[in-house]
Amino acid sequence: MSYELKKTVVFVGMMGAGKTAVGRALAAKLDVPFIDSDAEIVKAANMSIAEIFERDGEAFFRLKESQVIARLLEEERCILSTGGGAYLAEGNRAEISERGVAVWLDADVELLWNRVKHKDTRPLLRTENPRQTLEEIFEARVPLYGLADLPVKADAGLSIEEMADRVAQALLDARPDVLAET
Numbered sequence: 038m039s040y041e042l043k044k045t046v047v048f049v050g051m052m053g054a055g056k057t058a059v060g061r062a063l064a065a066k067l068d069v070p071f072i073d074s075d076a077e078i079v080k081a082a083n084m085s086i087a088e089i090f091e092r093d094g095e096a097f098f099r100l101k102e103s104q105v106i107a108r109l110l111e112e113e114r115c116i117l118s119t120g121g122g123a124y125l126a127e128g129n130r131a132e133i134s135e136r137g138v139a140v141w142l143d144a145d146v147e148l149l150w151n152r153v154k155h156k157d158t159r160p161l162l163r164t165e166n167p168r169q170t171l172e173e174i175f176e177a178r179v180p181l182y183g184l185a186d187l188p189v190k191a192d193a194g195l196s197i198e199e200m201a202d203r204v205a206q207a208l209l210d211a212r213p214d215v216l217a218e219t
């Protein structure tokens with residue numbers, strides 16, 4: 038099977054939803070470039086996300102994130118995975134819907150917590166009660182993720198490959214202007 042990607046697919050959603058992993062797998066399946074905005078920021082700054090938050094603050098990170106996303110959307114069509122906070126800014130949402138299509142990986146809190154609890158890489162969860170913090174962030178953000186062009190349910194039972202297949206099928210079914218079989 039070969040595919041034609043007509044627009045950049047931008048993964049949005051909570052930390053742990055699988056944006057980076059599923060985005061990479063989808064790009065391999067479609068044979069198109071994969072880019073992760075967090076990885077781009079880390080590469081440019083030569084610091085980890087946690088170090089950037091600590092040294093320069095979240096506002097600085099958000100500025101870099103917006104710049105990187107705008108630049109990547111102008112470049113060639115690709116699969117672009119964003120960090121969980123990227124879709125909250127109205128300006129980022131406008132850029133994404135103008136030049137790409139936003140796919141929300143919709144996972145429940147239980148699944149997210151199981152994915153993120155062993156890792157210390159996400160500065161927003163460095164609190165006294167990270168599980169509660171995750172729940173609070175989830176409640177605040179879900180209405181905004183709901184503005185995405187295409188929600189795709191992330192089920193605990195599905196592998197990364199199976200999730201990439203699910204996203205591809207959802208795009209083929211709902212958005213022939215974005216993805217077609219050739």
Ligand SMILES: Nc1ncnc2c1ncn2[C@@H]1O[C@H](COP(=O)(O)OP(=O)(O)O)[C@@H](O)[C@H]1O
Pocket residue numbers: 050051052053054055056057058059118152195196197198200
């Ligand atoms: N469908 C899946 N099945 C199993 N593990 C997954 C799945 N999706 C993501 N993961 C794992 O969960 C963790 C978080 O995924 P990641 O892609 O980093 O999420 P995000 O970029 O949305 O924060 C990673 O260790 C990743 O390998």
Ligand SMILES: O=C(O)C1=C[C@@H](OP(=O)(O)O)[C@@H](O)[C@H](O)C1
Pocket residue numbers: 050051052053056057075086119120121122123158159160161
């Ligand atoms: O939800 C967020 O605000 C963040 C999510 C992270 O990316 P992932 O969603 O890929 O974990 C990373 O951008 C940063 O730690 C902030």
Ligand SMILES: [Mg+2]
Pocket residue numbers: 056057058073075118119120
């Ligand atoms: Mg990620």
